[in-house]
Amino acid sequence: MPVAIGLEGSANKLGVGIILHPPHQTADPPSPHDSAHSDDEAFSTRTQKHTSPPVQILANLRHTYNSPPGTGFLPKDTAAHHRRWVVRLVKQAMKQAKVQLEDIDCICYTKGPGMGAPLGSVAIAARTLSQLWEKPLVGVNHCVGHIEMGRAITGADNPVVLYVSGGNTQVIAYSAQRYRIFGEALDIAVGNCLDRFARVLNIPNDPAPGYNIEQLAKKGKVLLELPYAVKGMDVSFSGILARVEEMARKLETSQTSGGGPWKDDESGQPITKEDLCFTLQETVYAMLVEITERAMAHVGASQVLVVGGVGCNERLQQMMGMMAAERGGSVFATDERFCIDNGIMIAHAGLIAWRMGFRTPLEESTFTQRFRTDEVLINWRD
Amino acid sequence: MAQPPPQQPLRTLPPPFNTSAESFELIAQGAESLLYRTTFLSPAQPAALKVRPQKTWRHPTLDKRLTRQRVLAEARVLVKLSGEGIVAGGGGRKVKDPKKKNDGGGDNGGVGALRGLVPAVLALDWERGWLVTEWIDGVTVKLGIYQRDLAADEGVLRGLLGRIGRVVGLLHLAGVVHGDLTTSNMMLRPTRTPGTNADAMARAEEERGEVEVEGGLEGDIVLIDFGxxxxSVSDEDRAVDLYVLERAFGSTHPKEEGQFDEVLKAYGESMGKPGKVVLRRLEDVRMRGRKKSMLG
Known part of the structure; x- marks a missing residue:
C-alpha cells in the first residue's frame, strides 16, 4: 500500500504528514465516494460529511513560528525554527502513524513556491531522510498540494479553486492537464494585506493575525469606504492596504490626541479598531468572492473549493457559500488542519505523482521561491 | 460572460419590467448580471436588458455603491464610445455621476470612436441596477473559437485575433479601458453596418488584402460588458487591460494561446506610437505577475 511522508516548510509553518493511499485505485486522485470504508482510527479525528474517505491520514503534525506582535516572520528566523523542529516532528509523526521504515515509499517535500531560507532547510531535511532511509524523493508544488488535498478531503470533483494565503491569491481551474490560473493578485497576496494591517494595529500573530482580525471583525459595525480593486479576474490589494493603514494611524492619533474620537459621518458612531477589521474583511472578501464568481461564470463551473490559510476564515466561507447557492452550486472548504499549510497535503500530492512514476533525483532535489501552479503537468487527471 | 443559465428559481425583474408586457428571455447569467433578450419601446427594437441583482453576500452599503458605480460607468462609457445622442462639445456630461471626479469629463476625445462596435444605450436606472442596450446579434468570440473549423486555414483565426487587437486599440485610443477583456465579453456579429467604423475597418482590411475565407470567424468584433x-489613458491601465485579456485568452483557449501575439501586433499597429509604450509596459506587468512573491 503506497505510503508517503510529506515535509512542508515554505513559510512560517513546519508540517510533517504521513498518508496512505489504499490499493486498487486508478491513477486519478482517490475520490471519497468510490472506496471501501476503512476502520483506521485516524478517521475519527476528521470532520467531513463523507463517510468513506479513501486516503488515510496516519499523521499530520504542524509547528508554527510566531513572531511578536507588530513584526512579521523573517526568513532566517523561520528557517532556524524549521531546523530546530524538523527531527522532532518527523520522529513524532512516525510514532503516531505506526508505520515501519520499509512501509514508506517516498519522501515528499515542498519544492516551492515560498520563502527561500525555510524552503531550503526543509529540502535539506528531506534529502537527509532520503539518503538515510534509501527512499526516493518527490518535489511537490505547494499550490498543487493545497488543491489536491482540498479535493481529496471535500470530494469536490472539478471545482474552481480559490487559493488564498499569506503569499498567494489565485483563482484556478483545471483544463487540459494543468491547473490554470484565471485570476490572481496583481501585487500583494490577500493574507499579506491582512498580516501587515494586523502589524499596524499591534494585533497578535498567535495563532494567526488573520484569525485575530476575524474575531475583532465580528464586533465591528461601521463599514468605511475602502478602494475596491477588481480588474477582470484579477485583484489588487496594495492600495487597500495603504488606505486602511492610514485609517489605523488616524484612529491611533484620534485616541491619543485630545481632539476627541473619530466619528462616522453618517451614524455619528465613534470608529473602533473592530470597525476597521470589519471594513477590511468585508471589502477584500467581497473582491475575492467576486472574482471567483466571475471565473465560475467564465468556465461554467458550479463547484468552488477554497484552500489556503485565509480559506479558514468563516466569513469568507459564508460569503462564498451564499454566492455559490445563488448560482445553484456549492462551496467546499476544509478546516484549519488542511487549509493552513501542512505536511499531509505535500505527502498526498507527492504520492499521487509518485504513483504516476514521478521521481526527483537527488541531484535535482532543489527548491525555488517561484514555482507557478500552471508549470506542473497534472497527468493524473483527464 | 455568456453561459447557459443553470436551473434557477424565476427571478423577479426590477420595476418597470415586472409589470410590462414584453417578453423577457433569460440569455445568460454572468458573474454579476442577468442578461435578458427583450424589446424596447417598439416590438421592432430588439434590446438587451442587463439586470444587476443584489448580491446578498456583499455588505448592503458596499453592494449599493458598486452597483451604482458600475451601471453608471458602463452607461457613461457606452454613450461616449457610441457617440449616441452626444453633440460634439460636451453633451456627455449629462450622465455624469456627481460623486465621481476625474472621469475625463470636458475632454471630448474619443466620442463616437467605436460607433457600431459597442452596443448603444437605450435606458438605465442605477438605483435599481439595470441597463438596456441595443441587442447585438451573433455569438461570443469564445464560442466562435470553440466552434471554429479546425481544418480551416489558420489565417482565419489570425484575422479574428487581428480584429480583436484593432478594436482594443481603438478603445484605448478613445480613452477607455475595458477592465474585463475576455473572449466572453466580445461578440462576433455576422453582418456589418455600412457607414460605421466597423465597416471602415473591414474595408481597410480588404484593402490590405486580408479578406477572409470561410470559417465562421468572420464578422465585426463588438465589445460588450463595460461594467x-x-x-483612462494611462499606460499602466492599458497594459493591465491587455494583460487581463492575454491571461483570460490563454486560460480559455490553451490551444490558441500561441497565436495571441497576433492580437498584440494588431493592437500596436492600430495604436501607433502610444501602443509601443503600452506594449513595453505590458512586459513589466507580466514580470510582476510572474515574479511577485509567492509565499505561504
Missing part, C-alpha cells in the same frame, strides 16, 4: 470600464 468595470474606466476612462
Amino acid at each position: 468595470l470600464a474606466t476612462q
